[in-house]
Amino acid sequence: MGLDIGFIGLGNMGAPMARCLARAGHRLHVYDILPEAVARFAAETPCERPLTPRAVGAAAGIVITMLPEGRHVRQALLGEGGVVEGLKEGGILIDMSSSSPIGTRELGAELKEKGFPLVDAPVSGGVGKAAEGTLAIMAGGEPEVLDKVMPVLECMGKVFVAGGLGNGHAMKALNNYMSAVNLTTAAEAILAGQRFGLDPKVMVDILNASSGRNTATDHKIPNFVLTRTFNSGFALKLMAKDVRLAVDIAHAVGTPARLLEDLSAIYNAAEQTMGDKADNTDVVRYLESLIEE
Secondary structure, rough: OOOOEEEEEOOOOOHHHHHHHHHHHOEEEOOOOOHHHHHHHHHOOOEEEOOOOOHHHHHHEEEEOOOOOOHHHHHHHHOOHHHHOOOOOOOOOOOOOOHHHHHHHHHHHHHHHHOOOOEEEOOOOOOHHHOOOOOEEEEOOOOOHHHHHHHOOOOOEEEEEEEEOOOHHHHHHHHHHHHHHHHHHHHHHHHHHHHHHOOOHHHHHHHOOOOOOOHHHHHHHHHOOOOOOOOOEEEHHHHHHHHHHHHHHHHHHOOOOHHHHHHHHHHHHHHHHHHHOOEEEHHHHHHOOOOOO
């Protein structure tokens, strides 16, 4: 029998993730700060449309947030008219956003005082895997709470238990650091090769048969850079944010971060230059803009 599940955040990733829950037979209560996002979702997927996060909490035993940043999650859960105002005893909160792991632990402590457990379960895999329900989900939280929500999470992908609260968000930030560095190093290599006289497509073919192969040469470069579409579906500003979170983690625990800091500087500059609507693959166009003619 399906559960009453609240879902807050119906963006590029949130909408297809929520559809996976509906396909599994769960009853959805959805909210987004943009009414048009709710309307688009409801046109394709059966759901209830509460008018506030508080009303979502009142209608659902499990509430999922999929929002741009941790501050948005905090506002949706604990702000005026937030989910917690309506949530009933026994309710569970799941943040699937890419939030600060340090902020998540602070938020979890506040929610625990109010009697509501928090699970962090960020995802990786992009819009395509979100639609298929095959995301990689990195979950952190108390074991007994994770056990309760595992069937819900498994509707959206493969779940990896990362440990205690905050560990999922830490893993996501570090994963996106590695994803970003793959794209940036591949782009720098291909730009240098192109200036030297190599064909970028031939370079990608050789790299993918060699030790330089990575997720960028496999997927992002051929599909979104060489085609000049730059439309992977994940925003540059979100990748820049995730890389900054990875820097925060390294600084907090005292590990080396020289490459990470340099990469963060590149993404921060690209974010400023390319604007709010830029795709994360637009970092390549930023690097192209630095080439001296």
